[in-house]
Amino acid sequence: MSAIHAPGASTRHAQNASRHHKRRAHFGWFKSSDQLKLHEVTLVDRATLNRAAGAAALGNAMEWFDFGVYGYLAVTLGKVFFPSSSPSIQLIATMGAFTAAFVARPLGGFVFGPLGDRYGRHKILALTMVMMALGTFAIGLIPSYARIGVAAPVLLLVARLVQGFSTGGEYGGAATFVAEYSTDRRRGLMGSWLEFGTLGGFILGAAMVAGLQMMLSPEDMLSWGWRIPFLIAGPLGLLGLYMRLKLEETPAFQAYSEEADKRELERPRLRELFTTHWPQLVKCMGLVLVFNVTDYMLLTYMPNYLSVTLGYAESKGLLLIVLVMLVLMPLNILGGLFSDRLGRRPMVIGACAAILLLAIPCMHLIASGNDALIFLGLMVLGLALVCFTSTMPSTLPALFYTPVRYSALSIAFNISVTLFGGTTPLVTAWLVERTGDPMMPAYYMMGAALIGLVTMLTVRETAGLPLRGSPPAVETRAEALALVIGDDPVTVDEELPDPVLSSLPAVEPVPEPRRDALAPLCP
Numbered sequence: 001m002s003a004i005h006a007p008g009a010s011t012r013h014a015q016n017a018s019r020h021h022k023r024r025a026h027f028g029w030f031k032s033s034d035q036l037k038l039h040e041v042t043l044v045d046r047a048t049l050n051r052a053a054g055a056a057a058l059g060n061a062m063e064w065f066d067f068g069v070y071g072y073l074a075v076t077l078g079k080v081f082f083p084s085s086s087p088s089i090q091l092i093a094t095m096g097a098f099t100a101a102f103v104a105r106p107l108g109g110f111v112f113g114p115l116g117d118r119y120g121r122h123k124i125l126a127l128t129m130v131m132m133a134l135g136t137f138a139i140g141l142i143p144s145y146a147r148i149g150v151a152a153p154v155l156l157l158v159a160r161l162v163q164g165f166s167t168g169g170e171y172g173g174a175a176t177f178v179a180e181y182s183t184d185r186r187r188g189l190m191g192s193w194l195e196f197g198t199l200g201g202f203i204l205g206a207a208m209v210a211g212l213q214m215m216l217s218p219e220d221m222l223s224w225g226w227r228i229p230f231l232i233a234g235p236l237g238l239l240g241l242y243m244r245l246k247l248e249e250t251p252a253f254q255a256y257s258e259e260a261d262k263r264e265l266e267r268p269r270l271r272e273l274f275t276t277h278w279p280q281l282v283k284c285m286g287l288v289l290v291f292n293v294t295d296y297m298l299l300t301y302m303p304n305y306l307s308v309t310l311g312y313a314e315s316k317g318l319l320l321i322v323l324v325m326l327v328l329m330p331l332n333i334l335g336g337l338f339s340d341r342l343g344r345r346p347m348v349i350g351a352c353a354a355i356l357l358l359a360i361p362c363m364h365l366i367a368s369g370n371d372a373l374i375f376l377g378l379m380v381l382g383l384a385l386v387c388f389t390s391t392m393p394s395t396l397p398a399l400f401y402t403p404v405r406y407s408a409l410s411i412a413f414n415i416s417v418t419l420f421g422g423t424t425p426l427v428t429a430w431l432v433e434r435t436g437d438p439m440m441p442a443y444y445m446m447g448a449a450l451i452g453l454v455t456m457l458t459v460r461e462t463a464g465l466p467l468r469g470s471p472p473a474v475e476t477r478a479e480a481l482a483l484v485i486g487d488d489p490v491t492v493d494e495e496l497p498d499p500v501l502s503s504l505p506a507v508e509p510v511p512e513p514r515r516d517a518l519a520p521l522c523p
Contacts, residue, residue: 027497028256028402028469033483033490041480042251042473044183052181052250053190055243056174057197059129062236063167064198066136068205069229070098071300072318076226080144081153097157101164102422108168109410114270116173116406120257121180122249124406125173129244131166133237135159140230172410179397180250180405183473184466185340191393192336198389199329202299205229206322252470256402268403276497277408280399283455284412287396290352290452291388292421297445298381299325301425302366305441306374309432310367320375324382331383335390343463344395348456351387355449358384359442367438381445398462398492401469420448465492 029040070077082093108128116124138159145152174194182190208229216225248254274281299321306317339347358380365377400408424444431440466472472490474480483490 029471033487036490038484040471044473049181053178053193056178057193058240059170059174060194061197061201064201065205068202072209073226081156083145097160101160102418104161104164105168105414108165109414112169113407113410120249121177126244128166128169129240133233135162136233140227168414172413175393175397176406180252183475188339188394189336192333192390194393195389196332199325203325252402273404281412284399285416286451286455288413288416289420290448291392292417293424293448294385296421296424324378328382328386331386332390335386339391343461344391345461347387347391351384352449352453354384355445359445363439363442468492
């Protein structure tokens with residue numbers, strides 16, 4: 001008996017198949033291991049990958065160089081830009097301008113993220129580098145309040161807003177850039193260089209301010225010395241721009257963009273980021289919360305906590321934090337290596353558990369007044385922090401699919417940092433003041449760790465696997481061959497997350513003879 005087809009059935013099937021393919025395009029590359037062809041595997045040049053990681057890390061270093069310089073010069077900047085009889089009012093006004101940059105960060109994420117997903121990571125990261133450098137450099141050129149009056153603090157605020165706006169596209173883009181350039185087996189190690197740059201920039205800013213304060217008189221420092229660290233951002237920005245312009249677009253984005261243009265596929269709209277990918281956005285915000293609360297608590301709030309709450313010498317407290325950061329720099333790279341071997345989930349879950357168990361004992365050590373015990377307490381918290389800093393740059397980009405990765409990461413990261421990370425020092429200081437309980441920093445970190453732990457339990461392991469929406473990336477042709485002939489998974493998700501896709505007919509690939517696929521590697 002022959003099959004009877006309803007009129008137009010083949011046409012409807014073709015339309016559904018076309019619709020299916022277009023919807024799939026919103027997720028980038030997606031195949032099972034038995035569909036993988038040799039030419040689809042990305043071969044990554046190690047030298048190019050190293051340059052990409054270095055260029056991305058320099059942007060992070062610039063951001064935190066400015067962060068350190070502005071924070072350590074807050075008292076001086078208050079005298080220059082906010083004349084008042086009260087030093088406290090000057091400091092509050094200066095930190096208000098500092099906080100304004102955090103307000104601008106989500107806006108930068110909403111602007112630069114979609115641009116990076118449409119026009120490429122490479123172009124947008126060059127733009128954010130220029131804007132960051134110009135914003136920092138401009139602060140060093142602004143005349144004092146004594147010379148131009150109220151225009152001085154207004155210009156300072158504008159420069160800070162430019163910095164915050166550009167930073168909104170910097171971290172998400174840099175993490176995406178390195179993740180998409182990396183091989184699947186070394187993504188944790190290469191991503192860890194981002195936070196190596198963060199620590200290096202912070203230490204460089206602190207060291208430069210401390211050196212100027214030692215070499216210059218208070219009058220010279222107030223008159224012109226404070227400008228030097230900001231003016232250095234100009235040459236650093238040019239160096240970073242040169243490094244970034246020497247690189248090509250990431251292989252993952254090139255592959256997606258060429259396929260989308262060839263098939264005239266519609267790019268995902270910003271609205272679809274929230275309607276389709278919202279679970280991953282929420283997970284990203286939860287992980288960024290624990291990451292940044294711990295970061296800002298240890299590196300930003302602790303020096304003030306030691307001096308103001310515990311009466312510890314201000315210079316000694318700052319020195320201990322700098323020593324902790326120096327120790328964390330090489331450990332951060334080691335942590336990235338471990339995350340590739342052990343997995344992202346064990347690293348992040350272990351760090352959250354450590355904070356839940358050890359935050360209160362560490363705060364008791366810090367409150368002891370003994371230099372060695374204070375350093376021990378700070379160092380234990382630092383070891384938990386380094387599990388985040390070494391792992392998150394590879395964990396967060398892997399949450400999202402290639403067509404929306406820059407947008408999703410920039411938006412979720414900056415909203416979470418603005419709401420929870422940047423407010424950590426202020427909220428913790430307020431809680432300590434209101435309750436009189438010096439253990440409040442421990443409770444605050446424990447609450448963040450609980451959120452991070454619950455969030456990470458819902459996240460799939462991604463170590464050693466291709467990024468969502470990207471084909472596998474390896475370093476050698478032998479690794480590519482092993483993937484094609486083996487049965488290792490080549491996608492994180494077994495199926496695409498959009499429920500609409502399950503109701504559409506699959507587009508079956510045209511079978512390719514295995515021998516032909518392997519011919520280029522076979523003698």
